[in-house]
Amino acid sequence: MSGREGTGEFRKRKHDNFPHGHRREEKDSINPPSAMTMSFKAFQVELDTKHDKYERLVKLSRDITIESKRVIFLLHRITSAPNGEEILMESETKLDLVRQKIKQVAQELMGEDMYQFHRAISPGLQEYVEAVSFQYFIKTRSLVSIEEINRQLIFSEEDKDEEAKPSSDCHNKQHNTSSLKVTPVDYLLGVADLTGELMRMCINSVGNGDIDTPFELSQFLRQIYDGFSYIGNTGPYEVSKKLYTLKQSLAKVENACYTLKVRGSEIPKHMLADVFSSKTEIIDHEDGLS
Amino acid sequence: MSVSEMFIALQGVLTADQDIREEIRKVVQTLEQTAREILTVLQGVHQGSGFQDIPKKCQKAREHFGTVRTQLASLKNKFPADQYYRFNEHWRFVLQRLVFLAAFVVYLETETLVTREAATEILGIESEREKGFHLDIEDYLSGVLTLASELARLAVNSVTAGDYARPLRISAFINELDSGFRLLNLKNDSLRKRYDGLKYDVKKIEEVVYDLSIRGLNKDSIANAGGEK
Numbered sequence: 001m002s003g004r005e006g007t008g009e010f011r012k013r014k015h016d017n018f019p020h021g022h023r024r025e026e027k028d029s030i031n032p033p034s035a036m037t038m039s040f041k042a043f044q045v046e047l048d049t050k051h052d053k054y055e056r057l058v059k060l061s062r063d064i065t066i067e068s069k070r071v072i073f074l075l076h077r078i079t080s081a082p083n084g085e086e087i088l089m090e091s092e093t094k095l096d097l098v099r100q101k102i103k104q105v106a107q108e109l110m111g112e113d114m115y116q117f118h119r120a121i122s123p124g125l126q127e128y129v130e131a132v133s134f135q136y137f138i139k140t141r142s143l144v145s146i147e148e149i150n151r152q153l154i155f156s157e158e159d160k161d162e163e164a165k166p167s168s169d170c171h172n173k174q175h176n177t178s179s180l181k182v183t184p185v186d187y188l189l190g191v192a193d194l195t196g197e198l199m200r201m202c203i204n205s206v207g208n209g210d211i212d213t214p215f216e217l218s219q220f221l222r223q224i225y226d227g228f229s230y231i232g233n234t235g236p237y238e239v240s241k242k243l244y245t246l247k248q249s250l251a252k253v254e255n256a257c258y259t260l261k262v263r264g265s266e267i268p269k270h271m272l273a274d275v276f277s278s279k280t281e282i283i284d285h286e287d288g289l290s
Numbered sequence: 291m292s293v294s295e296m297f298i299a300l301q302g303v304l305t306a307d308q309d310i311r312e313e314i315r316k317v318v319q320t321l322e323q324t325a326r327e328i329l330t331v332l333q334g335v336h337q338g339s340g341f342q343d344i345p346k347k348c349q350k351a352r353e354h355f356g357t358v359r360t361q362l363a364s365l366k367n368k369f370p371a372d373q374y375y376r377f378n379e380h381w382r383f384v385l386q387r388l389v390f391l392a393a394f395v396v397y398l399e400t401e402t403l404v405t406r407e408a409a410t411e412i413l414g415i416e417s418e419r420e421k422g423f424h425l426d427i428e429d430y431l432s433g434v435l436t437l438a439s440e441l442a443r444l445a446v447n448s449v450t451a452g453d454y455a456r457p458l459r460i461s462a463f464i465n466e467l468d469s470g471f472r473l474l475n476l477k478n479d480s481l482r483k484r485y486d487g488l489k490y491d492v493k494k495i496e497e498v499v500y501d502l503s504i505r506g507l508n509k510d511s512i513a514n515a516g517g518e519k
Contacts, residue, residue: 037466
């Protein structure tokens, strides 16, 4: 009978209350926990552990996404020059907070196969790549490399363990550190998202009467677009899907530059913003058709 | 590093990745072929005449599992050992199928559920993740669920073949399996969907048992099986 009580504790789902379930178990309870029941109890523990870990990672990923989005919004405020440095500093501290979250992820994944839980954390990581690369672009006007991103995601540990697990997700593991590697695909998807932000930044800066930034941006975006075209369909499906949006962003920026060139000399600067808002709308329609 | 250099490097990574996948696909194809062969051998039990030489069929199937072991061993060498889950989806299906076949053989031989360890042994892989190419618990459970529907079919066919005792034994087995699965808290994923099908297998077998008992067909078979006259 003790076996039956034991299983009773684990019953959580409502369909477990079917009467024939009881009947059946009474039949079984002559020789209480059979070998099969025992192994299924072990499976239950194993599955629950795995699911719990997955859920924790999803939660962390969502937090990372939200915080990274806030960093991006913050960085968009930078276009009006005077407090630029200040905002950059602030974004840096915010990104540090995000990295603290990623550290938790790394600890969660210690000794695990990272790809087993990749689906849980991938969105967060992409958003983080987007935020970091955006900040890096504003600072240096160039594209942050995947190695640079991964370098920032090595966390040193004050204490304990991890000698017994050399087979975890990274190869260059030293002791007392935990690290997380952004996969190439996550990186690519993050960079593709970055182009959307750059396009916004371009249009914004025109609105602020900044004439140089759009040209820099179109140059940069073109390089990224060329890069993605080079990869083409060797990459996974998600990457090729982003290529379309990327093309749209590039078209907007290039058209903005075109308008600046053609009409910038004629139109008073304060009116340029109006020219753009109507111009970009037209582009939207065209893209919708094609 | 310029932007284009970065993308060239990334492209190299992606191409290498694709090459690995291509290699894996090739091995998985041969594995699927072997799995089909084993299935064909075992399908013989559903025919009326097949019930007599079950041990012979199991024997033959076990020989095929030798091929499976070498094929799985070559699959192991196609990718880095610590990236099992990166390429997992390529062999997921065939591995579940192989677990089912192993479980079917073990059931036919001993009428017990193959343990996870025994299944990994038959397939020549590890039972724990740390040690290398292993059997994921969800894949194991999926294979077991496939076994359940196969047994439901076997119960029907064994009645046709005049073996009235077998459905009762299958019924006891599958009921135990069902209560085992009830212990699990499944997420809303593919395993859960397949588990939802288990109740129909249970129902099917219960109907067979009912048909037998209402006609008194199972009486003497119980006597024969239990040895109580």
